[in-house]
Amino acid sequence: MSSGRCAACRYLRRRCTGDCIFSPYFPSNNPQRFVSVHRIYGASNVSKLLQRLPPHLRAEAADSLYLEAQCRLQDPVYGSVGLIFQLQQQIHAAESQLVKTQAEIAVMKSQAQHPQARQAESDFSNLLLLQQFDNDANLSFSNQVSSGFN
Amino acid sequence: MRSQEPRSTSSCAACKLLKRRCGPNCIFAPYFRSDEPKKFAKVHKVFGASNVSKILIEVPEEQREDTVNSLAYEAEVRLQDPVYGCIGAIALLQRKMVELQHDLTLARARLALYAGTYSAGIGYTESDRFSMAALGEFPVACGGIMNSFSQTSYQVNQDAHLYDFTQIPYI
Numbered sequence: 001m002s003s004g005r006c007a008a009c010r011y012l013r014r015r016c017t018g019d020c021i022f023s024p025y026f027p028s029n030n031p032q033r034f035v036s037v038h039r040i041y042g043a044s045n046v047s048k049l050l051q052r053l054p055p056h057l058r059a060e061a062a063d064s065l066y067l068e069a070q071c072r073l074q075d076p077v078y079g080s081v082g083l084i085f086q087l088q089q090q091i092h093a094a095e096s097q098l099v100k101t102q103a104e105i106a107v108m109k110s111q112a113q114h115p116q117a118r119q120a121e122s123d124f125s126n127l128l129l130l131q132q133f134d135n136d137a138n139l140s141f142s143n144q145v146s147s148g149f150n
Numbered sequence: 151m152r153s154q155e156p157r158s159t160s161s162c163a164a165c166k167l168l169k170r171r172c173g174p175n176c177i178f179a180p181y182f183r184s185d186e187p188k189k190f191a192k193v194h195k196v197f198g199a200s201n202v203s204k205i206l207i208e209v210p211e212e213q214r215e216d217t218v219n220s221l222a223y224e225a226e227v228r229l230q231d232p233v234y235g236c237i238g239a240i241a242l243l244q245r246k247m248v249e250l251q252h253d254l255t256l257a258r259a260r261l262a263l264y265a266g267t268y269s270a271g272i273g274y275t276e277s278d279r280f281s282m283a284a285l286g287e288f289p290v291a292c293g294g295i296m297n298s299f300s301q302t303s304y305q306v307n308q309d310a311h312l313y314d315f316t317q318i319p320y321i
Binding site: 072076101 | 247
């Protein structure tokens with residue numbers, strides 16, 4: 001006998017009336033959706049929660065209950081809270097990377113805006129290298145400085 | 151004949167609320183102490199004692215405390231936000247992650263430009279460090295679980311939050 005019952009009433013083996021709280025959100029063509037929600041929350045709790053909400057918000061509530069139930073079924077220990085933790089960690093790591101990259105940009109920008117300072121820094125690095133050779137060849141540092149800036 | 155058993159005065163919060171005797175093997179007792187009645191009350195209101203008991207029985211004992219704490223957190227959030235519960239928080243965090251990834255991509259592109267200019271000037275050799283190949287190295291959030299949900303995408307005009315989920319698998 002075709003009853004046209006929603007997934008909830010089919011599962012609960014009861015008559016699906018015209019004002020069934022479940023039928024708009026748990027259609028008969030998706031029985032697993034109600035099974036998931038019922039396993040975690042129970043039909044009674046879902047019914048009470050939906051009843052307390054204005055009708056225009058019930059569809060989204062049913063969707064979010066289903067998603068949370070799925071999370072809990074896949075991860076019985078942490079459920080959707082595990083996803084929250086994971087996202088928070090990823091956000092923290094991304095923020096750290098962003099701060100670091102922005103600091104590097106600031107350094108690069110400063111060096112690009114002051115090329116004289118950059119050239120002087122390069123000259124000084126070269127002088128230090130030359131000094132090592134000078135020490136080996138017994139040349140004085142003062143002589144090398146005067147020849148390096150010519 | 152009077153019973154020799156002492157009256158139990160240490161019922162856990164669950165048994166107190168459920169008005170039943172708290173036996174030595176009560177599954178709730180280690181995690182719902184009598185001095186935290188609201189914790190169980192919230193969990194019971196959202197999930198129901200029977201469902202909580204079934205969930206706890208299914209997890210190893212050493213993980214039950216974490217399970218209870220996550221259930222308590224979910225219940226708290228669901229009671230505060232009956233429409234979206236923890237899914238609302240997840241959607242917000244996902245959006246923030248997408249924005250951060252976008253900002254990081256832009257920042258790295260800028261850095262690569264500066265590095266290219268610098269290396270062209272004095273032979274700076276670390277430009278590979280800022281290679282464009284390093285962009286977008288952060289994995290997609292949620293390990294793919296949230297991305298495998300939802301048959302239809304939908305928008306919510308609540309504080310301009312955008313929830314975009316993908317397909318739900320059938321169990």
